[in-house]
Amino acid sequence: MTTRLTDREEEFWGAMQRRDSSYEGIFFVGVKTTGIFCGPGCPARKPLRQNIEFFASPSEALHAGYRPCLRCKPMNATGNVPALLEELRQKIEDCPSRHLRDRDLEDLGIEPSTARRQFNRYFGMSFQAYQRARRMGSALAAVRKGSKVLDTQLDHGFESPSGFREAFAKLFGAAPSKASSVHCLFARWIDSPLGAILALADDSGLYVFDWVNRRGLEREILRLREKTKFAIVPGEHPVLDQADGEIGEYFAGARVSFTLPMASRGTDFQRRVWAALLKIPAGETRSYKDIAKAIGAPTAVRAVARANGDNYRGIIIPCHRVIGSNGALTGYGGGLARKQWLLDHERKVADRQ
Ligand SMILES: [Zn+2]
Incomplete structure (x- = not known):
């Protein structure tokens, strides 16, 4: 970064x-x-x-x-990319419009589950996601340059118009012909030392900032889309630039808090919990009970834990700084290994300051 x-x-x-x-x-x-x-x-x-x-x-x-x-x-x-992954990547580039399925991998003498696991670990995205990104990225670029939707679809190996529209809609929320007319949330994949992060933003600020493979992220994006009727498209936005820059500084140990504009999200209760999370200093932790007390609802420990888990702007709103009363890490949507890493990292950075 x-x-x-x-x-x-x-x-x-x-x-x-x-x-x-x-x-x-x-x-x-x-x-x-x-x-x-x-x-x-x-x-x-x-x-x-x-x-x-x-x-x-x-x-x-x-x-x-x-x-x-x-x-x-x-x-x-x-x-050094493992040979297997280099071979796979090469296969995709030989014919980017082709969709390699498990069957095709087996024909090449590659065990699909091994390939998927290795791809994920090495590139921080799944093999399927890589193929989709590669095809959709070039399809979208073509649509933006003014290519006819049909030409684009044929060039990128989508069998039927509905197949292309579905793939586009599934990923980004708008059919290709409408990509410029609906309100857009702009999406960016941001790489980090701990894997890829998906960020969504518009002029009102940041909506989502979380691990691409975080539990529940897809469901959250569907919910967001249904609620707002916004299209989600990969694109450029100053808030995304800022998020990218600030998270880079965070991982480099140059910052522990953020100045990003935040879109208004969540219920009143969730917002109170998230505001309390933002007050936990880096390098420190609090229990769910502490947070419940801090927002004046000392008996609502479970609801606090839920609101903590419903935060989809990880790291920025530091839900990872909340742990069990007994000091156990308890849960984290992005996985406990990441939670531990973030806490260790922040402790080191805070000690230096
Ligand atoms: Zn080159």
Whole structure:
């Protein structure tokens, strides 16, 4: 993770010119004219400055519609990709519009459940999600550029118009032809050392900020969509830039609290609980009982625990700082390993300050 990319574009451009290998994994560069993204040290011919855009992670570049460069293989930048995953990734790139199913994997002599597990661990997204992101990202880019929906659908291997619309609607909430006319919540996948985070925001602030694989996230997004009738589309928004920047600083140990605008969400009770969570200093923990007392409802411990679990703006609203009265970690939507990591990290950062 890095601080805001836009502040560092000149620096990155310089690093590209020098093919500076110390920037490997720090930024990725999408070339608009070819639709390919590269790592900083790609040996391919240099694109023009006005034809490139920078990304903090391969995942962001994929969702913006770019495909990985075959020469510098930017998905590999963060370490050595296991051979199996490299083979899979290669298979997708051989024919990006094709949908590889379990059957196809078996034909290739690959055990589907092993592949799924490894893919998830290494790339922070499932194999299915990678394929979808790759296809939908490029389909959306084509729709935005003015391609006819039908052409786009044929180019991206969706068998029927309804199949394409369904896939689009399922992921982003609007049928392709309507992508520009409804109110949009903008979505971004943000990579972190602990895995990918999904952020949703609009002008009123942040709606969702949580682990992509967090328990209940899909249900929460469906609920949000039903309630607001907003479409959810991958896109750019200043709040997302800010979220990306601030969470980068958080993981780098440079900040423990956030200044992000927050969209108004939840019941009155939930909002009181979340406000109390925001008052727990980093490096410290509170029990559910403490929070119940703090909001003047000392007997509502269970309701407090529920409201804590209903927070879908993790880390920003630090529900991970609430633990059991006996000191046990108890639950966390993103998994106890992450909760422990976040608490350890914050303790270290708080000690330094
Ligand atoms: Zn390259």
